[in-house]
Amino acid sequence: MALTVRIPGPLRRLTNGSAEVAVEGTTVQEALQNLDTSYPGFRDRLYDDQGKLRQFINIYVNDSDIRFGDGLETKVVEGEEISIVPAVAGGADPPLSMPASMPTEPNTGMLQTTA
């Protein structure tokens, strides 16, 4: 059952730059497992420590968000498209776009509002 998985820009280094890859699977979970087997690294980016899909990443089957369907158990059939759509901060200035380097001091530049 060949499916297409659409890879978002931030994760394309895991697929050697490919924007879409073909995987097999009958559920979203299976498809994403196979994706991780073919392109290791996806599991850590998509799931949290408890193995749940991260809340800042949306998975769509065609145009529907699986959170509002059967979640990872959502069935997929040949030819369908799975899209991984993470939240994007919107910025081009990385030091200001996330508080990564300043978790304890949420002040300077944090809320800079320039895309």
Place this chain on the structure above:
Amino acid sequence: MPSSRDLLDDARRVIPEVTPEQVRSQNGARILIDVRERDEFEQGYISGAVHVSKGHIETRIEDAVPDRDTPITLYCAGGTRSLLAARAIRELGYTDVQSMSGGFNGWKQAGFDFAMPAALTPEQKIRYSRHLLIPEIGDEGQRKLLDAKVLLIGAGGLGTPAAQYLAAAGVGTIGFVDFDVVDLSNLQRQILHTEDRIGMRKTESARIALQALNSDVVVREHNEMLNSDNAREIFEQYDIIVNGCDNFPTRYLANDVALFTKKPLIDGGIFRFEGQLTTVLPFASPCYRCRYPLPPPPEEAPSCAEAGVLGVLPGVIGVLQAVETIKLITGIGEPLAGRLLHFDALAMKFREFRVPRDPQCPVCGENPTITAPIDYAGFCAAPLGRATEAVGAGEAVHA
């Protein structure tokens, strides 16, 4: 067959009537809707009133007032049409609808002030002639644009192209909230700024550019950091919020405060060659939290690790934000609500994803737990484990 008197008596049984004096003392606490015909409205109206003629009330009320629990007072010329219109929208589920007895005539007889819509000047008729030719916009739509107040969060990659078209379109008041100064590296995409304004505050540089383009436009500078303390007060001054920020704390802050103040939010985000766009109609369509309940934890921020953006990409998304804004102001077309538009510049493909409202949403769900601005820096910096536990429990994110 019921007579018209029967119909009115029926309506009076369910619709409270208030006097012009009472309406005046409400002092803006309720949305005031003028249901007369356009030509009557143009002869004068109660200041602050929104015009939706009785003939269109059922089809346009949801755009004018998305939240069905909003207190609404209707008026017409004498108090009859507004009574019937009030009953019609009550049947659509609006819970708090009044009709003003005596109508606009009663208001004038009481000696209260009223406003006159500004007619387009001969110069404006030339400047906006290509708008005036479109039946969907025309004279009425152009005046709505001139009366509109739009806030842009960020005078950067998204905000500047959006603002350029909004100013060209004659949006009468454009506000920028940004505390940054123009840098040489901004000019690759932030098209309102120029080499000779490097070092200048972005809000000022943007104001100079927009006023050179269109002197009809008033530009307000909010040269400060948008935060939990000032956001509500700033948002209250505008009709529509256009979000072009570059970080998650501001994105969640803008979403929440747009909902608290019931202002439509046009949200745009970019990453390298990709852009996202959606329109949030408060409590009528899904919000940003319905889509992304939690931000990425700092160590996982996908947009942080690999930076950069194709300069024209925010231009595409910013201009689409301007399109959405103009549609909302003029009340035409289908807003991008409940839908996420995704643009992939490399593939040159637009995709659309459906986004439902989340009944568990902590801000716009059935049992909201976040009803005032929180500590967004803390929320976005929360370690993964704690952030995960905080799902659906708004108070937990204060910790």
